[in-house]
Amino acid sequence: xFGDTSSRFIKSIQHLVTRVNEFEPxxxxxxxxxxxxxxxxxxxxxxxxxxxxxxxxxxFALVREASVRTLKQRHYDVQIMGGIVLHSGKIAEMxxxxxxxxxxxLPVYLxxxxxxxxxxxxxxxxxxxxxVQWMGQIYSFLGLTSAVINDQNTSYIYDTGHQNIDxxxxxxxxxxxxxxxxxxxxxxEAYDADITYGTNSQFGFDYLRDNTQRNRDALVQREHAxxxxxxxxxxxxxxxxxxxxxxxMSADAEDLYRTFATVASxxxxxxxxxxxxxxxxxxxxxxxxxxxxxxxxxKNLYTAExxxxxxxxxxxxxxxxxxxxDRDYVVKDGxxxxxxxxxxxxxxxxxxxxxIHQAVEAxxxxxxxxxxxxxxxxxxxxxxxxxxxxxxxxxxAITSEEEFRKVYGLDVxxxxxNRPMVRIDNVDFIYQNEDGKFKAIAHKVKExxxxxxxxxxxxxxxxxxxxxxxxxxxxxVRHTVLNxxxxxxxxxxxxxxxxxxxxxxATNMAGRGVDIKLGGIPYxxxxxxxxxxxxxxxxxxxxxxxxxxxxxxxxxRSGRQGDPGETQFYVSLDDPLMRVFGxxxxxxxxxxxxxxxxxxxxxxxxxxxxxxxxxxxxxxxFDARKHILEYDDVLSxxxxxxYKRRRKILFGDMEYLTSIYDNLIQDDHEASKIIPExxxxxxxxxxxxxxxxxxxQSLDRLWMEHLEVMDQTRQSxxxxxxxxxxxxxxxxxxxxxxxQELERTFILEITHIIKHIDVDAILNPEKYExxxxxxxxxxxxxxxxxxxxxxVETKEVKRKKLNPWIEAGWTVRE
Numbered sequence: 001x002f003g004d005t006s007s008r009f010i011k012s013i014q015h016l017v018t019r020v021n022e023f024e025p026x027x028x029x030x031x032x033x034x035x036x037x038x039x040x041x042x043x044x045x046x047x048x049x050x051x052x053x054x055x056x057x058x059x060f061a062l063v064r065e066a067s068v069r070t071l072k073q074r075h076y077d078v079q080i081m082g083g084i085v086l087h088s089g090k091i092a093e094m095x096x097x098x099x100x101x102x103x104x105x106l107p108v109y110l111x112x113x114x115x116x117x118x119x120x121x122x123x124x125x126x127x128x129x130x131x132v133q134w135m136g137q138i139y140s141f142l143g144l145t146s147a148v149i150n151d152q153n154t155s156y157i158y159d160t161g162h163q164n165i166d167x168x169x170x171x172x173x174x175x176x177x178x179x180x181x182x183x184x185x186x187x188x189e190a191y192d193a194d195i196t197y198g199t200n201s202q203f204g205f206d207y208l209r210d211n212t213q214r215n216r217d218a219l220v221q222r223e224h225a226x227x228x229x230x231x232x233x234x235x236x237x238x239x240x241x242x243x244x245x246x247x248x249m250s251a252d253a254e255d256l257y258r259t260f261a262t263v264a265s266x267x268x269x270x271x272x273x274x275x276x277x278x279x280x281x282x283x284x285x286x287x288x289x290x291x292x293x294x295x296x297x298x299k300n301l302y303t304a305e306x307x308x309x310x311x312x313x314x315x316x317x318x319x320x321x322x323x324x325x326d327r328d329y330v331v332k333d334g335x336x337x338x339x340x341x342x343x344x345x346x347x348x349x350x351x352x353x354x355x356i357h358q359a360v361e362a363x364x365x366x367x368x369x370x371x372x373x374x375x376x377x378x379x380x381x382x383x384x385x386x387x388x389x390x391x392x393x394x395x396x397a398i399t400s401e402e403e404f405r406k407v408y409g410l411d412v413x414x415x416x417x418n419r420p421m422v423r424i425d426n427v428d429f430i431y432q433n434e435d436g437k438f439k440a441i442a443h444k445v446k447e448x449x450x451x452x453x454x455x456x457x458x459x460x461x462x463x464x465x466x467x468x469x470x471x472x473x474x475x476x477v478r479h480t481v482l483n484x485x486x487x488x489x490x491x492x493x494x495x496x497x498x499x500x501x502x503x504x505x506a507t508n509m510a511g512r513g514v515d516i517k518l519g520g521i522p523y524x525x526x527x528x529x530x531x532x533x534x535x536x537x538x539x540x541x542x543x544x545x546x547x548x549x550x551x552x553x554x555x556x557r558s559g560r561q562g563d564p565g566e567t568q569f570y571v572s573l574d575d576p577l578m579r580v581f582g583x584x585x586x587x588x589x590x591x592x593x594x595x596x597x598x599x600x601x602x603x604x605x606x607x608x609x610x611x612x613x614x615x616x617x618x619x620x621x622f623d624a625r626k627h628i629l630e631y632d633d634v635l636s637x638x639x640x641x642x643y644k645r646r647r648k649i650l651f652g653d654m655e656y657l658t659s660i661y662d663n664l665i666q667d668d669h670e671a672s673k674i675i676p677e678x679x680x681x682x683x684x685x686x687x688x689x690x691x692x693x694x695x696x697q698s699l700d701r702l703w704m705e706h707l708e709v710m711d712q713t714r715q716s717x718x719x720x721x722x723x724x725x726x727x728x729x730x731x732x733x734x735x736x737x738x739x740q741e742l743e744r745t746f747i748l749e750i751t752h753i754i755k756h757i758d759v760d761a762i763l764n765p766e767k768y769e770x771x772x773x774x775x776x777x778x779x780x781x782x783x784x785x786x787x788x789x790x791x792v793e794t795k796e797v798k799r800k801k802l803n804p805w806i807e808a809g810w811t812v813r814e
Contacts, residue, residue, distance in 0.1 A: 006414040013084045016057060020080050023061035032069065036143025038062055042113050052110055056087065059110045063138065067102065070137040079103045082415045086391040087111070091232055091404060091412045093397045096553075097515055097560020098417060100393045101131055104228050105138050107391070112144055112194040116225035119387075120197045123231045124345060125150045126177070126491060128197040132158055133181040139195055147190035148182070149198035149206070151349075155190035156182035176492065187220045200235045201350075204244040204383045208376040211643045212246065214696055216650050224386040232392025233549055236408065237400055239380055240625045243632075246376040248704075256309075257355070260316035261362035263295045273317050277580045282321050284314065311355070319359035323352075327461040329360065334367065336360050339462060374707045375700075381407060381629050382636040395556045396549040403622050407629060423536075423559025428544075428569045428607045429600035437572040440600060441540060442471040444568075449477055449503055453534040456497045456516070457505045458554040459542045465507055468542065472505070479503040496520045497557075498537050500530060508550055516557055536564035543575040544610055546617045570600075577613055630728050631714055634735050638710075642703055649695045657688065660695060664751045671751050681759050690762065691754070698749045706742050710735060786812050 030038070042055050060083060064075045075083070079099055083106030085092040094100050104120060112118045122128045132148040136158030139146045147157040159181055187206070190196055203221075210219045229235055267273055272288030275281075284292075292313050293301050301310055323329060329336050330346065336357060338347040351357040351369075361368045384390055390408065397404065401412040431437040441457065448455050459465045465481055472479050482493050482504060490506075491514050497504040499520030518536060519527030531537075537558040545551050551569070558565030571578060648656040665672040679687045717730040788797060788811065 005411055009085070009090075009411070009413050010081060010416070013081060016084055017077050017080050019057035020060045020064070021077070023058050024064065027061045027065040030065070032141070035062065035066055035141055039113070039143040043115070046113060052087070052114070055113075056084070056110060059113070060084075060106050062142065063106050063109045066138050066141045067105065070141050071102075071134075073099075073102060075099075075102060075106065076418045078416050078418050080106065082393070083107050085413045085415065086228055086393065089389045089391050089410070091392045091394065091397050091410050092415050093394060093412055094415045095417050095421070095560070096395045096556035097563075098415070100230065100395075101135060104230070104393065105135055107226075108195055108228065109139065109142060109144065111226040111389075112139075114225065115194075117191070117193075117222055118195050118225070119203060119227040120195065121200050121203060121227060121229040121235060122197060123199065123234050125199055125202075127230070128199060129156070129177045129179075129182065130491065132156070132197045133178050136181065144194040146195040146197070147185060147193035149187060149190045149196060149202045151202075155185050155187045157185040157189060157193060159183040191220050191222055200229070200239070200380055201244060204378060204380065205246065207383060207386075208244060208246040208378060211646060212375055212700065213650070214693075224388065226389045227384065227387045227391075229384070229390070229392035231394050232404075233394045233397050233400055235380060236384065236392070237403060237549075237625070238547070241379075241628055243377050243379045244383070245374050248373050248375050256312050257316070257358045257362040257368050259296070260312045261319070261359065263292050263313065264316035264320045264363070266295070267291060267317065267320070269321065273321060275321050277576065280322060282314070282317050284317060288317070312359075315355045315359045316362070319356060319363050323356065323360050323363075324463070325364070326463040326466070330462065331364055331366070336364060336366065373704065374711075375704055377707060378636075378639065379628065379632050381625075382632055382639075384408070396552045399548045399552070399618070403625070407626070417562070419562030421559055422562060423555070423565040423567065425555060426566065426568045427602050427604060428571050428610065429602060430606055431570065431572040431600055434572050434574040436599075437542070437570050437574075438468055438471045441468065441542060441570050442475040442477060445472065445479075445503055445540070446475045446477050448538055449501055451534060452500045452531075453536075453538055454498050454500060454518075454531060455503045455538045455540060456557055457503070457540045457542065458557075459505065459507055460545060462507060464542060465505055468505055472503070477503055479505055482506040490514075498531060500527065500534070508545070508554070515560065517560075518563055532564055535566060538565070539567040541567070541569040543571055544569060544577050544614065546577065546614065546621070548611070548614045548618070551614075571610065577610070577617075631731060634732055635707075635710055638706070638735070638739050642699065646696065646699055649692055649699070652688070652692060654688075657691060657695070660747070660750065661691065663747050664754070668751055671755055674755050675751070678754060678757060678759060682762065686762065690757070691750075694750055694753050698746055698753070702742050702746055702749070706738060709738055713738065788812055 042059060045055060046052070060075075060080060064080075068074045076099075078094075079102060082092040082094055082098075082100070082103040086104065087107035087110060092100075092103065094103065108118050108120060120128075120131070122131060128148045128150065132146050136146045137160070140158055140160045145157065147155060149155045161180070165178060165180060190198075191206075206221050210221050213219055267288055269275065271285065272291055273282050273284045276283065289301060293299065296309070298309070301313070325331065327339070328341070329338050331337075332346070338350050338352065339345070340347055352360070358368050385408075390410065392410070397412045398414065404410045404412055429437075429440070431440065445455050445457065457468065459468060469479065469481050478501075480493055480503070482490055493504060494506070494514045494516060496502060498516045498518045502520070516537060517523060517528070518531040519529075539554060539558040541551060541554050555567045558567055573579070645656070661675075665675055682690065713734045714731060717727040717734065720730045721727050786797065
């Protein structure tokens with residue numbers, strides 16, 4: 001009766017769209033030089049007490065006109081609606097091809113006027129670079145600066161020069177990055193720009209790095225004011241279970257990984273271990289345990305001293321059974337590179353934790369990298385909660401709106417399309433096995449290519465991509481393969497997928513970021529009309545994904561801006577989704593029909609069962625993410641407290657440092673005498689510098705230990721469920737005790753170090769020539785140097801200059 005959330009909100013903002021349109025004639029009369037002046041005028045109005053909502057209609061009209069003059073693109077009314085939704089801190093669901101990248105310029109400009117900075121998050125570095133050099137011209141025209149952060153050593157700021165290639169950029173900028181408009185800059189400069197583009201992992205890791213720095217000048221991020229997350233469902237849902245972990249090197253990699261890789265390679269599925277595909281887990285059987293014990297020459301693997309070996313065995317079997325080459329990872333340049341299961345892209349630099357990565361390296365016979373120790377970690381869910389205002393865009397959020405509302409407090413608003421959707425979505429074709437399905441796809445694609453209709457075929461993995469490519473080759477189908485192994489040129493390949501007669505085979509990365517225009521690029525009316533007459537782009541899905549959103553994203557590649565198009569999914573009883581979650585009744589129906597393997601069945605009941613299976617998996621995954629968040633929220637509270645205290649120490653907050661000092665001398669009679677004496681001898685300035693450094697070192701070391709203990713606690717509390725205790729309640733109780741212990745140890749450790757500090761070594765450093773901070777003993781090569789320790793401090797000094805250090809109370813590390 002009252003309409004849904006989306007329709008009510010769209011109705012409530014209609015008057016704002018009308019007001020934006022009313023300002024259009026006035027903005028059209030402005031000269032180019034007036035645009036930066038208007039920006040300054042808006043900033044002044046904000047400083048005089050007006051709100052962003054007050055200036056929204058005029059500011060949006062200004063951005064629209066700036067876009068017309070630079071990009072030759074005018075925001076539609078529905079795009080203005082999308083901009084208002086984003087400014088309101090909600091999620092705008094906009095169909096593929098509706099111009100989400102252009103929509104973002106409206107709220108970005110408006111919120112950048114506050115001077116607190118705006119962050120725009122994209123799913124990969126390529127899209128971040130593309131968007132800043134493409135949209136940067138609008139911001140520059142309006143008098144704002146924009147920048148992009150890529151990997152740790154690469155950041156760029158938008159440069160307005162090179163107008164000679166401006167026309168070419170306007171035509172090809174939707175997929176091609178023109179580096180001429182990107183000038184290298186420092187990471188700090190990129191964050192200090194009014195608008196900063198980057199990927200979710202870059203923003204998250206910079207936050208963690210900032211909270212491990214020992215020098216305030218090394219900090220790069222400023223406050224977290226406003227963020228727009230592009231493809232928000234991919235980042236906040238698909239990647240929500242992957243924590244960001246900043247690591248430091250731990251012990252050397254051991255031969256144990258190679259030994260257990262050999263043991264695992266001799267094991268057989270069913271007899272020695274079983275796989276639970278639904279929960280992505282392995283269970284080693286009694287037979288498998290016996291086989292491992294014989295291979296290792298051990299009587300009983302499950303004893304206290306062999307716990308480490310059990311972990312290695314389970315990890316090796318997981319690496320063999322669950323981590324499949326060319327599906328979960330690829331081997332590139334002698335390294336294991338993880339493949340993102342949702343986008344199909346390679347995740348360079350990302351490593352699995354808990355020894356999984358080392359086990360996979362051992363399985364593949366590669367060099368095993370050192371194990372790591374966690375310095376800092378955070379989940380995307382908790383990182384994005386730091387922002388004062390969070391909003392996002394995607395083509396597929398409605399199926400997950402419950403999760404967005406419950407976890408992030410975000411409403412999903414469906415934005416109407418600019419033109420009516422005319423795409424035809426066919427009922428699934430169901431086949432008895434994978435071979436019959438692939439043969440049918442190859443036959444259908446050959447037929448479509450014969451008449452010139454462009455085809456995009458979406459697969460779920462690199463492995464399936466290459467398998468399907470062989471079927472196409474045997475049928476004589478000319479095609480382009482796009483997968484995680486050649487993603488550098490993915491933008492150009494996908495942009496040309498709408499060309500007459502083209503066939504593109506791609507993993508799920510095809511569903512993200514780049515627009516497919518009918519007729520291909522460069523654009524011409526004749527080629528577009530010709531392809532439209534042939535039926536537009538035909539999208540073929542080779543199997544259903546676990547999440548309906550991913551399927552809808554693939555469908556959305558066709559039928560953009562009211563274009564004709566068609567989608568068809570081909571599924572078989574061999575597909576993981578059908579095998580694991582499909583009901584027996586559904587399988588019996590298909591088999592009882594006795595159809596040949598390459599003849600499809602179209603049945604609405606079976607398609608409905610598939611949708612139910614997907615809903616079931618989405619529910620399981622939602623529960624898993626919610627479960628992780630419940631635990632991470634506890635750690636997040638500790639993290640926030642520790643990082644606030646750490647920043648106070650780093651910035652030399654004397655009130656806080658004095659409170660720590662008072663705690664040191666309060667309850668320790670000996671300390672209350674010795675520490676003030678040390679302070680008097682060193683002098684105020686030198687004492688507080690040393691006090692600050694010791695406090696930071698102690699806090700960082702204790703925080704690392706706390707993370708490890710919390711991780712172990714999290715794994716152990718699940719066993720308490722057998723004692724009729726709620727694991728999360730137990731975890732909260734344990735975490736409180738551990739945090740209080742950390743706080744006590746922090747005070748005790750600083751007290752101990754300052755009580756035993758060598759004042760003479762600080763006042764007369766020339767007597768104690770220091771060479772470098774020590775590297776672990778395992779990495780030492782120079783026999784002329786030795787490692788010495790005192791308290792928590794460690795140094796590496798030349799052997800011939802060792803005596804003064806020994807006299808000062810330092811000991812040589814064995």
